[in-house]
Amino acid sequence: MESIKEKLVNESRTIMTEMIMPNDTNPMGNLMGGYLMRWMDIAAAVCAGKHCGAQVTTASVDHISFHEPIKLGDVITITAVVTRAFNTSVEIYVEVSACDITGSNPRQSNHAYFSFVAVDTKTGKPVPVPKVIPINNEEKKQYESASRRRELRLILAGRIKPSQATELKNFFAEL
Numbered sequence: 001m002e003s004i005k006e007k008l009v010n011e012s013r014t015i016m017t018e019m020i021m022p023n024d025t026n027p028m029g030n031l032m033g034g035y036l037m038r039w040m041d042i043a044a045a046v047c048a049g050k051h052c053g054a055q056v057t058t059a060s061v062d063h064i065s066f067h068e069p070i071k072l073g074d075v076i077t078i079t080a081v082v083t084r085a086f087n088t089s090v091e092i093y094v095e096v097s098a099c100d101i102t103g104s105n106p107r108q109s110n111h112a113y114f115s116f117v118a119v120d121t122k123t124g125k126p127v128p129v130p131k132v133i134p135i136n137n138e139e140k141k142q143y144e145s146a147s148r149r150r151e152l153r154l155i156l157a158g159r160i161k162p163s164q165a166t167e168l169k170n171f172f173a174e175l
Contacts, residue, residue, distance in 0.1 A: 084146035088126035
């Protein structure tokens with residue numbers, strides 16, 4: 001099997017912008033959470049697909065909390081970046097910021113980690129993905145902590161036992 005080229009984080013960075021319209025809001029004039037989650041999933045999937053060079057499917061989404069309401073007329077920017085690649089999966093960090101149409105009142109509203117598996121469209125089976133090359137301090141921090149987040153996801157999904165989580169054990173032993 002041929003080796004897969006490593007990729008820089010910026011090679012697949014994805015930025016999506018939406019204006020919040022009346023049909024996107026609830027009766028209080030706030031963006032409906034399900035719409036935001038859909039847009040976050042789309043941005044994350046595009047980022048994962050660009051990194052993997054393959055079709056991807058959402059495997060998991062970590063905790064999404066709604067820190068700040070997004071109002072009718074606000075403009076949101078969704079930024080998705082690969083934090084780490086494993087064998088056939090990638091972790092994507094998605095951050096949502098909001099502001100008004102003039103760019104005033106900027107604020108971070110949400111963030112979450114999404115996991116995707118790259119799949120062969122003919123067989124439906126997972127395929128290997130390129131590794132990530134973190135460059136700056138933030139990319140390196142996200143890269144290093146990704147293995148702990150992955151182990152926690154696997155424990156919560158019942159795919160590994162807590163006793164098998166070596167990265168988490170090592171992390172807590174250091175504290």
